Amino acid sequence: MARDQKDYFYRRAKAEGYRARSAFKLQQINKRFRLIRRGDAVLDLGAAPGGWLQVAKEISGGRVVGVDLLGIDPIDGVTTIKADITAPETRELIRDALGGNADVVICDAAPNLSGNWTLDHARSIDLSRSALRVAEETLRPGGNFLVKVFQGDTFLDYLSEVRGNFRRAQSHSPAASRKESAEMYVVGQGFYRPPVKVGDxxxxxxxxxxxxxxxxxxxxxxxxxxxxxxxxxxxxxxxxxxxxxxxxxxxxx
Missing domain, CATH: 2.40.50.140 (Nucleic acid-binding proteins)
Structure with a gap:
């Protein structure tokens, strides 16, 4: 808490009415990559407490849907679903809430941390793979994807998986990320379905x-x-x- 109180982005988020300092990460990433555009339908996975939902709604002005295991306090013009993004039955709830395909899928979710970095990295990759599967089922052709991943031994393998579904994919660390953080964001642009798959x-x-x-x-x-x-x-x-x-x-x- 003492660290947060001294944190520039924490204090700025409080002053500007954002629910989390991470709101500025999405603003910075979107300014660079233009993932979300006016009128886009946006799906936010692991959305609590809602900082990214606030920014997505500001940028898009269109349909914005957030999903999390935790309840999310209401945000004007935003639909929220209390559900597990790793559960297959959640896909139907998402489709109903979107009323069609998403233009952008974003995910700033993190696993519950154990303090064992190898385990925490593995859990982060599993969660990110769940987000990628939802994106594969939800995104329109040409859509964009953004997900947080902890760095570690299998990070590059995951980045390759994203590259298999997007015309362009890369990792990025926004200025609003804490310097000591091991988090990295994977950006996928131009969703497509290849006519072949690995092993064919x-x-x-x-x-x-x-x-x-x-x-x-x-x-x-x-x-x-x-x-x-x-x-x-x-x-x-x-x-x-x-x-x-x-x-x-x-x-x-």
């Missing part, structure tokens, strides 16, 4: 060569790069990873 095996005609020198084939206009391949050859490949609008395939023997 397919026969692929190599039709071109990328900048790296690897040959590539295409499935519905989606490029799949295969090391050591050359145009005109047909190869059998297994999809190993998907990121930022393309995939990497390994030749099957």
């Amino acid at each position: 095996v397919l026969d692929l005609l190599i039709v071109g060569v990328g900048k790296s020198g690897d040959g590539f084939g295409e499935v519905e206009g989606f490029r799949i790069f295969v090391s050591g391949s050359s145009p005109g050859k047909r190869v059998r490949v297994r999809i190993g990873s998907i990121r930022s609008g393309s995939a990497i395939g390994s030749p099957e023997s």
Whole structure:
């Protein structure tokens, strides 16, 4: 509490009527990436106490829905749902509240901390994966995604998962994050559904060569790069990873 009372963003949030200092994180992230635009439908996962809901409503002016296990005090023009974002039945409640697809899904949720950093990181990744699954089921094509993740051994693996579903994906730390914090935000822009998934095996005609020198084939206009391949050859490949609008395939023997 003593630290919070001395914190610039904490004091500023109190003065400006925001429910949490994290409101300024969303403002700063949105100023840089323009994830939320006027009229967007926004879904906020793990939304209590409502600081991000306040900012999302200010920016969008459109439909804003917040979900959390805890109750959220009313906010004008915002719909709130008391539910578990990891539960499959919550998806239907979200769809009903949105009345369609979301333009943006945001999540500033954090797990209950144990003090064991390995465990806390793993819990953070699990929670972030739940948020990503909700985004995959809820976002319109071209929509945006923002989620908080604790840094750790599997952070880059999670970032790769996000890259498999968005045209652009990167990590970012806003100025309003505390310097000692291990939190990082993952930003996904341009949601899409690739025509292939990791583990798929397919026969692929190599039709071109990328900048790296690897040959590539295409499935519905989606490029799949295969090391050591050359145009005109047909190869059998297994999809190993998907990121930022393309995939990497390994030749099957």
